[in-house]
Amino acid sequence: MKRELNITVNGESYNFFVEPKTLLVHVLREMLGFTGTHQACDSSSCAACTVIVDGKAVKSCSILALQVNGKEVTTVEGLADGANLHPIQQAFIDNWAFQCGFCTSGQIMAAKAFLDENPNPTREEIQMQMDGHICRCTGHNMINEAIRDAAKRLQSREAAKKLPAQKNLQSHKWAQTAKSGKGA
Amino acid sequence: MKTITTDFEYLPATTVEEALDMLSQHKDDDYKIIAGGQSLCTAMKHRLIAPEYLIDIKGLTDLDYIKFDEKEGLKIGALATHRSLEKSQIVREKYSVLCEMEENVASVETRNWGTVVGDLCNADPAVDPAPPLIVLDAKLKIQSKGEERTVAAEEFALDFFETTVQEGEMVTEIQIPVIPPNTGVYFTKYSQMLGDYALGSVAVLITLDKKKEVCANARIGLAGVDSAPVRAKKAEEVLKGKKITEALLAEAAEVVKTEINPVSGIEGSEDYKRELAGTLLKRVGKVALERAQKA
Numbered sequence: 001m002k003r004e005l006n007i008t009v010n011g012e013s014y015n016f017f018v019e020p021k022t023l024l025v026h027v028l029r030e031m032l033g034f035t036g037t038h039q040a041c042d043s044s045s046c047a048a049c050t051v052i053v054d055g056k057a058v059k060s061c062s063i064l065a066l067q068v069n070g071k072e073v074t075t076v077e078g079l080a081d082g083a084n085l086h087p088i089q090q091a092f093i094d095n096w097a098f099q100c101g102f103c104t105s106g107q108i109m110a111a112k113a114f115l116d117e118n119p120n121p122t123r124e125e126i127q128m129q130m131d132g133h134i135c136r137c138t139g140h141n142m143i144n145e146a147i148r149d150a151a152k153r154l155q156s157r158e159a160a161k162k163l164p165a166q167k168n169l170q171s172h173k174w175a176q177t178a179k180s181g182k183g184a
Numbered sequence: 185m186k187t188i189t190t191d192f193e194y195l196p197a198t199t200v201e202e203a204l205d206m207l208s209q210h211k212d213d214d215y216k217i218i219a220g221g222q223s224l225c226t227a228m229k230h231r232l233i234a235p236e237y238l239i240d241i242k243g244l245t246d247l248d249y250i251k252f253d254e255k256e257g258l259k260i261g262a263l264a265t266h267r268s269l270e271k272s273q274i275v276r277e278k279y280s281v282l283c284e285m286e287e288n289v290a291s292v293e294t295r296n297w298g299t300v301v302g303d304l305c306n307a308d309p310a311v312d313p314a315p316p317l318i319v320l321d322a323k324l325k326i327q328s329k330g331e332e333r334t335v336a337a338e339e340f341a342l343d344f345f346e347t348t349v350q351e352g353e354m355v356t357e358i359q360i361p362v363i364p365p366n367t368g369v370y371f372t373k374y375s376q377m378l379g380d381y382a383l384g385s386v387a388v389l390i391t392l393d394k395k396k397e398v399c400a401n402a403r404i405g406l407a408g409v410d411s412a413p414v415r416a417k418k419a420e421e422v423l424k425g426k427k428i429t430e431a432l433l434a435e436a437a438e439v440v441k442t443e444i445n446p447v448s449g450i451e452g453s454e455d456y457k458r459e460l461a462g463t464l465l466k467r468v469g470k471v472a473l474e475r476a477q478k479a
Contacts (some may be wrong), residue, residue, distance in 0.1 A: 063225065132290065
């Protein structure tokens, strides 16, 4: 017997009926058309199907859709701002962090949840975080580099947001140094 | 493409009482309880099981807790995820071995949704939380409608994917006593890939006497090397009342090999797993001893 499912995907709410056996990945891909979420191993081993549910990265191939009732889901389609890619997506391109790209959306979603939690991770922390993600063509080093690069980009974006208004620039250390004439 | 092919009746519970009512009502039916379902969904997709009823307890938020009390110790609710145990500040402070264990359970994504109690109830013989819980003398609270009992962690799993939980019952809490002074605990698993199920895993708890010379108490728990996680009581006896040295740990390692019944598989033969258990015991025992000396 079908049951009602209410979910928010990438900020938009959806309401429809599903068979209880339906997995989250099928709802996303087949019912809502978010095919950026990929299915690969289908046995919880590769993490290509990773999406974010209420801020946490999870494997959509191993969760009953009804268990996500009332929750908020983010897929890779929810990251870009119009034509502007998300800094993590851009960092993956700039660091050659994929070839075939099949595992990439899962890698990026895991990186997103991770960087939200830990904005300045070490190489080892990234390794521990991403250990469940399997890439069979690029090699995991470039992915690790892309995530560290993305962390830097996100941090400078945050810093730019916090930049003081023009009149406060005087209080900046470099401005003071310039004024006092003690600069290099 | 693998998916769940057989239909089931889905019964979501929102309170413990409701879940216990459902369990008592469907006692004689073919049902399964689902929490995170990280093992169950896979088993259903592989068509290993096809229950008629699925009682969903993921919504029992009142069981999603990790509480510590100086007298009663640690209590982990049935809906606490692996990840919440790994990230709990109080657990890292008081039971660091549990956080260390969690860091290598499957992957972050699985830990974010899967529960510790669900993992134990799935009863894979190589289940990661079992050895540390056995040495920490943990108990599991099992409830059914109007009834309640507790079972020691070492007596919980009976065989491959079989536990002491009966029809109509569910595990609601893990209870772990306060760790005594002068005690060190350590756990290691050996697996082919980070996050895989263990080929073998060992936890050791060592309590030293007041002068920190002689072993006052020792507990050894293993997983992956028998049809269910086991406690190695004979090997513990080798250590008790003596000054622990590498030679004594080697002696205990020989005993542990005789206490387990590994099954040969593609990942390792019976003999290999016995050797593995002995080697791990020596390594883990050494770290537990160092920790006890520093405690």
